[in-house]
Amino acid sequence: MSQVFVFLEGKDGTLKKGSVELLTWAKTNGLETSAGAIGADAAGLAKQAGAFGAKVAFASTPSAEGYNPEVYVSLLKEMISASGAQIVLANASALAKDAFPRVAARMDSSVASDCTGLKMDGGKLIALKPLYSGKCTAEVEFESGLNIVLMRSNQLPVMDADGSEADVKTIDAPQASGNVTLEKTVQGASNKPDLTEANVIISGGRGMGEAKNFEILEDLAGTLGATVGASRAVVDAGWVPHGMQVGQTGKTVSPSLYIACGISGAIQHMAGMSGSKVIVAINKDADAPIFQKASYGIVGDIFELAGPLKEELSKALN
Amino acid sequence: MKTFVCIKQVPDTETKIQIKGDKSGIEEGSIKWVMNPYDEFAVEEALKLKTTTSDTVVVLSAGPKSRVVDSLRTALAMGADEAVVIDAPETIDCYLAAKLLAETIKKEGDVRMVFTGKLAIDGNGSSVGQMVAEFLEVPHAGVVSKLDFTEGQVVVERDVEGGAKEVFQLKTPCVISANKGLNTPRYASLPGIMKAKKKPLKELTAADLGLNDLMPKMKFKNFELPPEKPPVKMIEGSPQEQAHKLVDLLMNEAKVL
Numbered sequence: 313m314s315q316v317f318v319f320l321e322g323k324d325g326t327l328k329k330g331s332v333e334l335l336t337w338a339k340t341n342g343l344e345t346s347a348g349a350i351g352a353d354a355a356g357l358a359k360q361a362g363a364f365g366a367k368v369a370f371a372s373t374p375s376a377e378g379y380n381p382e383v384y385v386s387l388l389k390e391m392i393s394a395s396g397a398q399i400v401l402a403n404a405s406a407l408a409k410d411a412f413p414r415v416a417a418r419m420d421s422s423v424a425s426d427c428t429g430l431k432m433d434g435g436k437l438i439a440l441k442p443l444y445s446g447k448c449t450a451e452v453e454f455e456s457g458l459n460i461v462l463m464r465s466n467q468l469p470v471m472d473a474d475g476s477e478a479d480v481k482t483i484d485a486p487q488a489s490g491n492v493t494l495e496k497t498v499q500g501a502s503n504k505p506d507l508t509e510a511n512v513i514i515s516g517g518r519g520m521g522e523a524k525n526f527e528i529l530e531d532l533a534g535t536l537g538a539t540v541g542a543s544r545a546v547v548d549a550g551w552v553p554h555g556m557q558v559g560q561t562g563k564t565v566s567p568s569l570y571i572a573c574g575i576s577g578a579i580q581h582m583a584g585m586s587g588s589k590v591i592v593a594i595n596k597d598a599d600a601p602i603f604q605k606a607s608y609g610i611v612g613d614i615f616e617l618a619g620p621l622k623e624e625l626s627k628a629l630n
Numbered sequence: 631m632k633t634f635v636c637i638k639q640v641p642d643t644e645t646k647i648q649i650k651g652d653k654s655g656i657e658e659g660s661i662k663w664v665m666n667p668y669d670e671f672a673v674e675e676a677l678k679l680k681t682t683t684s685d686t687v688v689v690l691s692a693g694p695k696s697r698v699v700d701s702l703r704t705a706l707a708m709g710a711d712e713a714v715v716i717d718a719p720e721t722i723d724c725y726l727a728a729k730l731l732a733e734t735i736k737k738e739g740d741v742r743m744v745f746t747g748k749l750a751i752d753g754n755g756s757s758v759g760q761m762v763a764e765f766l767e768v769p770h771a772g773v774v775s776k777l778d779f780t781e782g783q784v785v786v787e788r789d790v791e792g793g794a795k796e797v798f799q800l801k802t803p804c805v806i807s808a809n810k811g812l813n814t815p816r817y818a819s820l821p822g823i824m825k826a827k828k829k830p831l832k833e834l835t836a837a838d839l840g841l842n843d844l845m846p847k848m849k850f851k852n853f854e855l856p857p858e859k860p861p862v863k864m865i866e867g868s869p870q871e872q873a874h875k876l877v878d879l880l881m882n883e884a885k886v887l
Contacts (some may be wrong), residue, residue, distance in 0.1 A: 381770065414770070423724065449854050452850060607862065607863065608879055
């Protein structure tokens with residue numbers, strides 16, 4: 313019987329940083345941990361979880377590739393039940409946010425999504441959850457059922473791998489009923505991390521002038537290893553797709569560094585990015601509200617700054 | 631048949647959140663309540679679908695009756711046919727909300743489709759749609775920005791990380807959670823608002839649905855505003871100087887590069 317179950321996600325066969333954060337947290341808190349992975353690389357990911365304290369890890373590879381909610385929910389329930397854990401942790405990825413509420417309902421439990429902090433308090437799990445898209449936070453406490461928490465990445469420290477391997481237990485995947493079928497996955501244009509996972513974000517607003525000027529931000533993002541975001545105004549204007557919107561009706565982000573270019577800082581936008589560790593605001597208008605939330609501010613023109621900034625960044629990062 | 635839309639009433643996005651003295655929640659006195667923005671896409675999609683299916687569009691909401699009834703009226707004014715309010719305390723969690731909504735949908739019966747918004751912008755749970763689907767034992771797809779209906783099935787595009795899309799085929803009945811981009815919600819017209827006043831608005835309690843225990847499984851406490859940031863450091867000089875200073879501060883002071 314373990315105390316914590318961690319759902320593992322990987323990229324190119326390696327555990328994602330977010331999964332390592334969760335395993336590290338459980339180990340640091342001295343909690344007996346098991347883990348589980350689903351997909352083509354499940355066995356490999358399960359084995360890796362051992363290097364971060366998981367003794368047992370379940371792995372299942374369904375016959376159909378990709379995400380099938382029905383198959384995943386059924387497997388997750390089986391893995392969690394087998395682990396005996398009361399605390400269930402996963403990253404707030406698109407997949408986990410889709411599957412876990414359904415797992416929760418099936419297991420007579422609630423679920424706290426998009427949390428930014430975790431602690432044990434007298435044997436009870438407390439999660440920190442931003443509400444109103446980050447305008448405030450509250451502590452989540454579970455009264456009954458499983459404690460299912462979906463954590464944003466980049467919130468918790470990670471430990472070094474210790475070379476151990478988990479005892480991998482393979483679970484057969486159920487047959488899909490055909491009520492829901494993944495027909496195909498259309499890849500996005502960018503292979504950069506998603507805004508919700510990005511460690512550095514550079515965002516543009518109306519001050520960018522027109523759609524094609526986002527190339528300037530893409531160029532800087534290339535140098536910085538950043539993902540490009542946008543304000544609602546430019547999404548509504550059709551300059552960039554909705555997937556790039558940061559804010560209350562877009563994505564809530566929590567990078568280490570957020571650079572806002574030509575964004576005035578409407579309350580809805582600031583709600584979505586105020587969880588960033590360091591905020592840089594670049595705006596021509598010295599009175600723009602964004603400066604009140606920023607760590608560093610430059611009153612200036614992004615078009616004049618972009619060149620020198622790229623040069624300085626290239627120098628510093630090489 | 632019937633197409634259901636689950637909606638929630640939330641503070642307007644312009645709202646400045648203030649915390650109660652005992653940190654047990656937010657001050658609600660001066661809040662302007664509106665329909666959750668993502669639920670507008672859900673209502674619109676149900677109304678669009680109605681042109682093909684001629685379904686009765688039923689909007690429903692679980693929450694404090696006196697408050698949530700306004701958003702139901704808005705949905706009726708947009709063109710929904712009937713509304714159901716399930717009176718419940720503010721403290722219900724996603725599990726209870728989904729249970730109340732699902733039990734109501736079962737009671738109403740004859741389900742073709744259920745729409746919800748992909749998340750409510752107050753609790754940021756993004757879970758009720760999936761939970762309703764589980765309680766109804768039907769398939770679901772979330773964060774949907776495109777939907778094609780043919781008799782007995784829908785094909786949807788679901789937005790996932792990095793701008794990628796997953797295309798799912800689902801048999802109906804099913805639950806679809808709407809993302810921005812699915813459609814452009816209509817405004818309630820003046821005649822629509824007048825007509826809405828005559829449309830049926832049914833009131834239910836949890837007890838009517840056979841649910842007597844409204845103890846949430848999950849509670850929110852110790853509400854806090856985000857920590858105050860230290861004052862902004864303004865960087866002066868020519869663009870070259872500003873760029874140099876900024877990169878230096880990010881490297882050596884903030885240590886984020």
